[in-house]
Amino acid sequence: MSKWYEEAIFYHIYPLGLLGAPKNRQGEEEAHRLAGLDPWIDHMKDFGFTAVYIGPLFESTSHGYDTKDYKKVDSRLGSNEDFRHFVDRCHESGIRVVVDGVFNHTGREFFAFQDIQKNRENSPYRYWYQDVNFQGNSPYNDGFWYRAWHNCYELANLNLQNPEVRNYLLDVVRFWIDEFDIDGIRLDCADCLHFDFMKELRRTTAEKKEDFWLMGEVIHGDYARWVNDEMLHSVTNYELWKGLYSGHNDHNYFEIAHTIRRQFDANGGIYRGCRLYSFVDNHDVDRIVCKLNEKGFLQSVYTLLYTLPGIPSVYYGSEWGVEGRKEGASDDALRPCLDLAGLEKNPPVPELPELIRKLGQIHAREKALTDGAYRELLLTNRQYAFARILDGEAVVVAVNNDSAAAHFEIPCPVPGTRAEEALTGEIKTVENGKIIWEMPAYGSAVFSIKQG
Numbered sequence: 001m002s003k004w005y006e007e008a009i010f011y012h013i014y015p016l017g018l019l020g021a022p023k024n025r026q027g028e029e030e031a032h033r034l035a036g037l038d039p040w041i042d043h044m045k046d047f048g049f050t051a052v053y054i055g056p057l058f059e060s061t062s063h064g065y066d067t068k069d070y071k072k073v074d075s076r077l078g079s080n081e082d083f084r085h086f087v088d089r090c091h092e093s094g095i096r097v098v099v100d101g102v103f104n105h106t107g108r109e110f111f112a113f114q115d116i117q118k119n120r121e122n123s124p125y126r127y128w129y130q131d132v133n134f135q136g137n138s139p140y141n142d143g144f145w146y147r148a149w150h151n152c153y154e155l156a157n158l159n160l161q162n163p164e165v166r167n168y169l170l171d172v173v174r175f176w177i178d179e180f181d182i183d184g185i186r187l188d189c190a191d192c193l194h195f196d197f198m199k200e201l202r203r204t205t206a207e208k209k210e211d212f213w214l215m216g217e218v219i220h221g222d223y224a225r226w227v228n229d230e231m232l233h234s235v236t237n238y239e240l241w242k243g244l245y246s247g248h249n250d251h252n253y254f255e256i257a258h259t260i261r262r263q264f265d266a267n268g269g270i271y272r273g274c275r276l277y278s279f280v281d282n283h284d285v286d287r288i289v290c291k292l293n294e295k296g297f298l299q300s301v302y303t304l305l306y307t308l309p310g311i312p313s314v315y316y317g318s319e320w321g322v323e324g325r326k327e328g329a330s331d332d333a334l335r336p337c338l339d340l341a342g343l344e345k346n347p348p349v350p351e352l353p354e355l356i357r358k359l360g361q362i363h364a365r366e367k368a369l370t371d372g373a374y375r376e377l378l379l380t381n382r383q384y385a386f387a388r389i390l391d392g393e394a395v396v397v398a399v400n401n402d403s404a405a406a407h408f409e410i411p412c413p414v415p416g417t418r419a420e421e422a423l424t425g426e427i428k429t430v431e432n433g434k435i436i437w438e439m440p441a442y443g444s445a446v447f448s449i450k451q452g
Contacts, residue, residue: 004050004096005184005213005233006275007370009306009360010313011049013040014283015057016064017335018316021076024062034078034086039340040316041086045093047319047353048360052090053186053215055100057083063331064100065188066107066154070172071179080179087180098184098213099176103169104192105148105155108140113156117142128165130157149189160194169197170204177208190216190226190235198231215277227274237276237310239263244280244304245288248297248401253384256304257376260386264309266373278310280318283335287315287324289349295321296442298352300399303444306359307388307397309374319356321349355423362422362446368395377411383439387413396447400439408437412449419447 015021019033044052056064059072073083087097106113112125116132120143126132129146136145139153149155158165176182185205187193205212216226218235226232240259247256263271280288280301289295298321305312317336320343324334347353363369372388372395383406385398394414400406412419412430419428419435423446428435430449437445
């Protein structure tokens with residue numbers, strides 16, 4: 001039987017942006033903005049999202065990843081009690097809660113870093129950070145040098161080889177599970193974390209909560225190095241993310257099909273059995289509506305997101321087609337404050353919300369989309385069809401990235417005479433072992449094929 005996170009459909013919230021928090025913390029006063037998420041919980045439930053990844057949440061100075069206090073919710077968002085209320089409300093609505101774990105680095109206001117600033121060589125925390133050198137200096141003129149994440153010196157790299165640091169962070173994780181009853185952690189910069197630390201984290205969280213989920217942010221590399229029985233349950237599938245937009249823009253479904261064949265094909269897929277975290281945009285990359293050359297591609301992009309192997313995730317606002325591009329080094333345009341009621345009344349892409357609702361219903365209903373084997377059925381530059389097969393039944397998915405209608409003759413992967421197209425409700429007869437379908441421009445179809 002599948003775990004909750006294997007069946008989940010995620011909603012991704014960057015709370016400092018969504019709730020309109022100031023870019024920089026000013027003082028310690030709590031703003032209690034988290035109460036503004038209550039209507040968003042109903043929104044998530046309406047769209048069929050069964051889990052929310054929300055973060056960063058730790059008390060910080062600016063963008064949220066420069067942690068000041070690991071055991072306090074960011075005062076720009078509210079109090080620990082406010083976040084406990086949010087988790088309780090989510091759980092009442094059947095929504096699991098996953099938070100950001102920022103364990104590669106801290107901000108300069110973190111107590112251990114400030115102790116080094118004050119006591120220098122005499123600080124008991126001098127070995128909590130990587131390569132602290134009192135013969136050097138930093139761009140902040142600290143009178144000592146330290147290793148920083150990507151040379152961003154507001155983010156000082158923790159020394160995860162130090163048992164004191166590891167024990168401190170594991171205690172933080174226990175605190176968040178005990179205090180808030182969270183269901184999982186997304187590990188920021190997982191591709192920078194020591195493997196031994198992630199193994200300890202897996203053991204610790206499993207002891208606290210048997211079905212606790214660990215997902216890592218990994219941009220490049222062999223995902224199987226992180227996703228295994230000793231470390232993480234999942235990582236971000238950036239390889240598929242790239243294929244989903246460029247495969248459409250270049251009218252090259254071979255790119256997407258090759259990625260999936262390489263990753264998940266039943267015969268030789270290198271990640272078959274892994275449940276990678278799928279997305280088309282997030283808080284670090286341009287919104288999908290801005291990445292695509294044609295807005296018409298949105299239907300097939302989201303259909304693939306929900307039906308290809310993986311755990312689908314939608315970034316807040318993108319279910320309406322909200323736009324946003326990186327502006328130089330700034331991510332602010334990707335992390336906006338949004339008006340829920342206004343977007344419900346006037347979505348930028350009017351047909352998109354209903355499509356995503358339907359895809360959520362289909363994903364919840366068709367267990368083959370969680371556990372089914374992948375099989376490619378048809379492939380050209382502009383047309384693509386595949387099946388997810390489970391227990392003698394199948395879901396067949398077809399997409400068309402052409403501006404013209406296309407005629408599909410799709411081999412039926414299991415015995416059956418009847419195929420119901422789930423987006424329209426149309427019933428098709430399987431003729432000579434094929435599903436015959438006239439696909440509109442930029443269209444997609446999801447066929448449910450049952451025995452008998």
